[in-house]
Amino acid sequence: MSSRLGILNKTIVLAILLFSSASCVQGQLGRNNSAQYRNGMVVCAYPDAAKAGLDILKKGGNAVDAAVAVHFALAVTLPQAGNLGGGGFMVYRGKKGEVATLDFREKAPEAANANMYLDANGNVIPDKSLYTHQASGVPGSVDGMIQAHKKYGKLKWADLLQPAIDLATKGFKVTTHLANDLNKNKAQFTRLNPGKNYFVKTTDWKEGDILTQADLGKTLEAIQAKGRAGFYEGTVADQIVAEMKSGAGLIKKKDLQNYHSVWRKPLIGQYKGYKIITMPPPSSGGIALLQLLQSVEPYPLSRWGYNRDSTVQVMVEAERRVYADRSKYLGDPDYYKVPVDSLLNAKYILSRMQSFKWEAATPSTTIQPGSFAGYESDQTTHYSIVDRDGNAVSITTTLNDSFGSKIFVAGAGFLLNNEMDDFSAKPGVPNMYGLIGGKANSIQPGKRMLSSMTPTIIEQNGDLFMVVGTPGGSTIMTSVFQTVLNVIAFDKSMQAAVAAKRFHHQWLPDVIYTEEGALDSVTAGILTKKGYVLKPRGPIGRVDAILKTKWGYYEGGADPRGDDTKLGW
Incomplete structure (x- = not known):
């Protein structure tokens, strides 16, 4: 009897190994059961x-x-x-690492x-x-x-x-x-x-x-x-x-x-050793994303955890200051001198967070756009694609409102x-x-209007790591911000990072908008006691993203808030 059991166990183990091997060849095994593909993904x-x-x-x-x-x-x-x-924006990264951004706003x-x-x-x-x-x-x-x-x-x-x-x-x-x-x-x-x-x-x-x-x-x-x-x-x-x-x-x-x-020079920044490649003005999204990531980088978000009170508080205070800067300094660079280098200066970003106090929320009425020496005065859609050679595009396009002007x-x-x-x-x-x-x-003939679109590609150690973006009007930057942190800081799979509940703050109005279930009652209670105003709302963003795993497979994240779909081969 024991001999038969031994043979049976060996057979089961062998079958599991064969199945696993076949699945790997087909590109179907993935972190957190997310399907992964070798040859490309949309x-x-x-x-x-x-x-x-x-x-x-x-x-x-x-x-x-x-x-x-x-x-x-x-x-x-x-x-x-x-x-x-x-119109919209495209961020491109070629298989050899060359990058470009296209402004078709x-x-x-x-x-x-x-x-x-x-x-x-x-x-x-x-x-x-x-x-x-x-x-x-x-x-x-x-x-x-x-x-x-x-x-x-x-x-x-x-x-x-x-x-x-x-x-x-x-x-x-x-x-x-x-x-x-x-x-x-x-x-x-x-x-x-x-x-x-x-x-x-x-x-x-x-x-x-x-x-x-x-x-x-x-x-x-x-x-x-x-x-x-x-x-x-x-x-x-x-x-x-x-x-x-x-x-x-x-x-x-x-x-x-x-x-x-117009082909424009990409904005490139760093977060925790990852290279962030994103869209320059007239998109405000790229500058905002880099400011947000650099604002929270000094804080131990991974230790605090996803959507815990300290994590949310730091992220909201960063968002409050970034959106204040957006209100004054961002526009079409062909018509207005956008102080990109000053806004992305590390010392400036850190200085903006110095007024943040743990004991209480910083009222937005006390936050104004920053100043620096030498300066003179929801409906959108996104798609992420990677091909078998590793070329990648992140494209966000829009009519503005749902169905545009109708x-x-x-x-x-x-x-x-x-x-x-x-x-x-x-x-x-x-x-x-x-x-x-x-x-x-301001409106001028021939000028491109400011946008929140944030198509982004991320590298790790010189290799493609993530392609990400979302619709969502003013919530675009914070949705991309949270999705990036969900993967890098909180070690979520691509699909889990995209599906995770979100919150949003944009300086004015001075409110934290939250999706249902984004914050548990304890977290919400702590933030409320500190003076933060929480306001429930419907879905925030519809992120579509692709992660390249350490094994070289593509893992997609299609937002369950819509009809979003991930397909690969």
Whole structure:
């Protein structure tokens, strides 16, 4: 009997070893049971778009090829944020460590002016920067993808557009999230788009319905056939200008013809020996992330633990000061001298935290933007992709509000952004996300509005470590900040780091916003006694990220707060 048991035990052990070996070959074993892959990974906000990107990787495309396919597929399947009519930022890291950042943020039309949203008494006119034709900046998304592909792409441009065209013309299945959003916005779609019937039907949308978009498909075909000229010139450009004229909008043919993306020098910093590669202005996200990480680096967060009272207190006090700096110093560097070096100076960052006291919260009314010598006066989407060679892209793109201005371009089938709200319409008056701005972010013709987008790539010992980013308006920087700490300081897997509950503070209003379950009752009680105001809110961010493990596998983190999907091979 014992002999039989011994043989049986050996057989079981051998089977386990064989299974483990096979799993490793297939790239399926991972930390905390997270699937891992050797040849590449796509993490983005909609299943069909993730599949489009993975298919391109499998056909021999690189990370940028896959990014183009994902971007245009999201313009079809995620109309809340995926877009042709918006803009964004890309952080790129090549397999040999070369880095670049692409700014395809929208720009103010030439007819824009600093007081365009003010009434005769100098007060901000409600919703004029949000739900009118004048809310839209000149779109940069199409040019951004063209420039990225021109510099780094391998496969033919036409092949990268085809998945999106098929999704638009043949249709795709609507998820519960998308159905709910379409139903919730039906009244505004109808009110703001007389004579158009995009996304509007007599019955409610439900999961599994097929959404087809014939006009959008034609626009995508024009971009497929003619590249930049298929959008910024010709029929589509005529349709954009006609739409503008119908609602006293400001974008003209000259604005479209003059739009060009800009390659900028990446911001690079350090945290605990990790190299942080992120986006420079006009994104405020990169500077904010580096300031936040350096502000908390001296404190033993790992010992204190994830979302414990001391950890939260230090992070909130850092956020309070960083957002105060953002209000004064951040804007389009082509129009305003942004003091990047001063803001990222280690002594300056440490000095900002000196007023922090453990005994009580620092009232935001006592925190002003910092000063230094020599200085003169939520709806977005993100995707992270890595290919089999190790090329990586981190891209965040947006229409600003969910469905942007909610105004469609008649005949072209895509939504216009309302990014002009990201400018400071009037110094000291908050935008839709409650963010305060001033002269650095005032409206000027041709200027890019300030953004919170924070696409980021991280290295460890000269090798790729993490690709990360998120939508979320003003919460973008803090969501990326927390996700990075969740992995580096708190040793969470990529999926656990992305799914972890979040909190957010942005200087003004002086409130810590918390997701349900982010803070336990003991932690909440300690913080409240110290004078912190806690306010529950809905989901914060939708992070999509990729971690390269020490064994060389890619491990994805797809945010469970949405339809986000991770696919690899």
